[in-house]
Amino acid sequence: MSPSPPPRILVVDDGAANVDLLEAYLVPEGYSVEKAYDGLEALERVTASPPDLILLDVMMPRLDGYEVCRRLKSSAATVFIPIVMITALQELEEKIKGIDMGADDFLSKPFNKIELLTRVRSLLRVKALHDQLEASKRLLEVKVKERTAQLEEALVVLHQLDQLKTEFLSTVSHELRTPLTPIKGYLQAVLEETLGPLSPSQKNGLGIVAENVTMLERLIGDLLAYVRMESGALKLSLEPFSLESLFEGLTEQLKPQAAAKGITLTATLPPDLPAVVADATEMERALLHLLSNALKFTPAGGTVFLEAQLVSPAASGPTLVQVVVQDTGIGIPADKISKIFDRFYQVDGSTTREYGGMGIGLAIVKQIVTAHGSTMGVESEVGQGSRFSFVLPVSR
Ligand code: ADP
Secondary structure, eight states: OOOOOOOEEEEEOSOHHHHHHHHHHHGGGTOEEEEESSHHHHHHHHHHSOOSEEEEESSOSSSOHHHHHHHHHTSTTTTTSOEEEEESSOOHHHHHHHHHTTOOEEEESSOOHHHHHHHHHHHHHHHHHHHHHHHHHHHHHHHHHHHHHHHHHHHHHHHHHHHHHHHHHHHHHHHHHHHHHHHHHHHHHHHTTTTSOOOHHHHHHHHHHHHHHHHHHHHHHHHHHHHHHHTTOOOOOOEEEOHHHHHHHHHHHHHHHHHHHTOEEEEEOOTTOOOEEEOHHHHHHHHHHHHHHHHHTSOTTOEEEEEEEEEOOOSSSOOEEEEEEEEOSSOOOGGGGGGTTSTTOOSSTTHHHHHOOOSOHHHHHHHHHHHTTOOOEEEEETTTEEEEEEEEEBOO
């Protein structure tokens, strides 16, 4: 490392003898001394190349020391240069005026060499610290700028990758769905024995195939729904409909699954519940996900509740219906709750093997609920169960 240059001190005094004297004291101490003989010349020098410290006489022609001090201390570029005012007398009034103008210290004529050097040293130390701080600040600014640029670049790449992934998912889902149509058609024809009679065991086997085809169809449907929502193509068709018939349809659909797992599935809602305004198809999709999860993560002997109830409206807000899906299942650890709505997130990766699933169900549910202007509520306790809820407006 090259040695740092000596501190530069600007001595300003209209008396050449004083300037020479100060120079004689300072140079042997290793300081580099620059000289100015009046206020204006001092300002010019400071502007051309700011020194590390200024020794400034008060009484000078053209521009006195007070004014030089005031101007330097009121400019952001020079405010940090320490200024020692040189006063002819020990007068308090002069010092007060100097302080008002922003002077950092005072020195009286005639000079005391030790006093001079002590003040200069201590003020230069403060100035050096300030310079270091400024340099660190500048370095930090450069680093922050560099990092921001890197992050922006990474964000662009990430966005492109994300788009690529969505396009890929979209293509794959469409391609997967195409062969499903003839598979389902032929399966139905065979099961209905249009193509010839079946033995009971053949019928049973094909029944299982049909169930799995339905599952596959639902998974592909989820992927397509997810892709549609990701690309902002989800268009809701809002209309009044009865939750009662939706609940009936859902329980009808899921009862066999619940029974097979030894889980009780109940749906309760008040008989006089008014119609809600929502997109019935998307609502069914969301509730199907919540109920499938509840069934998936609840062990045998447990219960899954589907409920709806009127909630008392806020002072001027619309009347709302709260929809709840609750289970007595494995629950979700408190520190994972905020993540479960993230796409492809699963609390325990091994659940994929145990329960199946792609980790996009709740991402879809959240998109649907949010699109309805509502928010998802979750309460859960490990080993006790989970409760998912949201509200919908009532039809007037
Ligand atoms: P998937 O069910 O396909 O894994 P989801 O997005 O529907 O994906 O759910 C994300 C994760 O949230 C699940 O893997 C599971 O860990 C957790 N989870 C969701 N619902 C429940 C629930 N009712 N009980 C316990 N855990 C749940």
